[in-house]
Amino acid sequence: MHQKFWLAALVAAVFASPVSALAQDELRVVEPFQLQRLDTQTGGFQLRANGVTETLVQTNPEAAVLPALAERWETSENGLKWTFYLRPDVTFHDGTAMTPEAVAASFKALLPSGNLIKNAKITDVVSGDGTVTFTLEQPFAPFLAYLLDPAVPVLAPSSFGQGGDVIGIVSTGPYRTESAELPQGLNLVRHDAYWGEVAKIERVRVDGVPNPETRVNIALAGEGDLVLEIPTTAVSRIDRSGETSIVKAPVPRVVMMMLNVKKPQFADVDVRRALSLAVNREAIARTIMGNAELAAAQYFPPAMKGWHFADFKPQNFNLAEANRILDELGWVRGADGIREKDGIKFAGMMRTFPQRAYLPVIAEALQAQLREIGFDLSIQVGESSLIPEAQNDGTLELGLGIRTMIYQVPDPVARLTTDFASDAPSTDATGATGWKSEAMRQAVAAYNRTSDPAERLPLQRQMAEILHDELPVIPITFTDEKYAISERLEGFVADPVMQTRPLNHLSFKE
Template identity: 30%
Template structure:
């Protein structure tokens, strides 16, 4: 059986390599990228992350390397005194890939379609979007502080009017970016080519191939053999091998993503903050950080990484692992160990399922470690490794008990927009909290969304983060580090911590 498994893995790896071998003619001007995420179609609300990363589509605003909002397709903007009317001057002389011009009307059409789809834009209190000459006007029903950061999100990227069919679905995506689509083979392969009519600085690399593959070991092999120039989201188990691989540099970059435990806060075993705090106290974050994530110091005792500025609490006490305190909190909720060492209450054992997925290869390993650690306080955890789609599905039908996920709080430069969506209702969101709400926290979010004063804003973000640290509707485990294998033939590689853009147009090939 072991031989068969090994042969199967070799076959999968060989298939991935075969699909990635560039032709002799294009090899010097071709960049090959591999990542874990598949795509289904050209719908920006579902798969826009791929098309912004490959620089096919662009948004009105962008996030620079310091996390600041900068102009992109919007050359500049102004706001009214009451912050309800925003006027964006659309950059002139920009042409979509289908040859049509970028106009304020084209932007209005694209954003109007986006408003009808899932995405962060849908949560903005937009009253009306209109176009006049080269001005796009967004009128709000109430002030909304994170608007500019939201407009940089991939679901708000601008597509040409001709991209949409009569139902408003994207039939043939045409953007304004330095690359345009040559061929798509969902769910695994995408080929984009340089856009010679780009309005900004032209890219150097002619062809870019993207290949999705769930198996981290197969993607690591692509890096080892030189068949992929950039390989994103690698397994920590690949670190030693790749660091010793000739012609490959392993880049480790901190990003505002947190590995956390999502809980059904109305589950009868989990519906008290003391139980959630006990689970937190039982976690050996230092062990996970050093032995699994392989980034010492990445332990997370709060949801927001230091890169998220005012939302990170610098003075928060780090509650180290404390098994005795965890057991005391659980006993206070009526849980006592039975003869088998498992907690029991009113004839029911503390038996819970933790669901996770292998798209991010470290998650199943972390889940197994959590299983062993919670067993020490008498909690029996069943680990279920499923597709990532199982998390939102089980959230919706109410069957989710606990889930281990990697939550990106940096989809916008300010996480406020994401939090407003996540905590919009007691039921929560697919990747956010589940069945938890706090009147105090909700009031803070409402005030934050309209607060113009930065000092006051910073004070309220600290209050909001403190509530989440005390109540723990989501239990943080570690802050995330992105592992990227970079072949030496790639020059000027840089990493976008907000994962909007692969920055391919800034790179060159050294052959």
């Protein structure tokens, strides 16, 4: 990694980014990812999080699925048909009525470009008298959760061109898009005819600022009302500034080291176990994340009841055991301290990205820690899209990324399906690279067939146990979310399942 060049680029980005004075009547949200296109497939989460788009259901802080644009629903006895009774008198942002025909047409247009919802295998969507009915290819118990795929919201007919392509985002949320200055930001205006709680603040400016130090400077200058993804190292500075305060919230997210198990140095599960034992998770969590309790001894965090298991053998730091395993497997140290076996160097290049400020720092910590067992880790920091590209073409050796377990769909099995039980190429950095488990695929399929929590629990344990034992990815640390909140703002409550930022609940202090 060219460290001097990287630092120079970082400094340049800090001073090049636009910083504007806060408008008295405008809420300014600063988030880490830029909206490249005004569409739902790539920008669906940002549009939903900022109150523009909605779908038939929503979630509460416990990830339970609740009514939204649909007041209620029912399922056929064979589980193949789901009928949703639409909320009456809902108005799109363009003033037209949300009719069953419009809802069905929206789903038909967007389903082909959906992300996670494809797993539900919807074969048809039809409108009825105040209803919309979905027909599935096979019973799919978590269907409600998959309806929250942000790539498939309910859009008005005016959102689509003659060929069915999305030409605008006209939905039903508490805010509507007024203009877009991509990739920098969005200008939103209150939707006065909103069916729910009408927003208290009339205008919102959403800025995508990938550089973490730039976001910190915005918070320190008091030029953002809600600034997301504040690095741990900046928390005390911001708290002392008097302009903003820090709100911390746990999130269901893991920082993980992805390994291409088709590479000879990672093919043996015992090698992967040795690499895991060489990671001092507590040191990383304490010094980089600011909380030793975030150390990730298994894939799912403790707060995820039914997915985290206290009786799993923890991945404790143990250099002696890691070196013993590698010695027994025949990985021999050379004069430079790096191991080798059968002409294969015990080494690899790790890709990561800078939008999450802690990732490059964790990569450097791993570089030092893994050298203690004779592994030569090099690091490349670049665009996050380079990781899935390398996964898909087979060139990835290692990746350091994050996984938010219920980021788009409030059921962890959605992520487990795409990451560990699918052969489909991905535009997102998935968990498994070159790894397959028939047992995992069967557990996912069985989970999808049943809605009984008692029947699901052993399947959840089985899925978590497979990841723990086979280590297709190595969990490093869990994370929390740190928000900088301006002194003039009130009413902010972090969503622990990260489905939305309820901007319509916010107000300015009198």
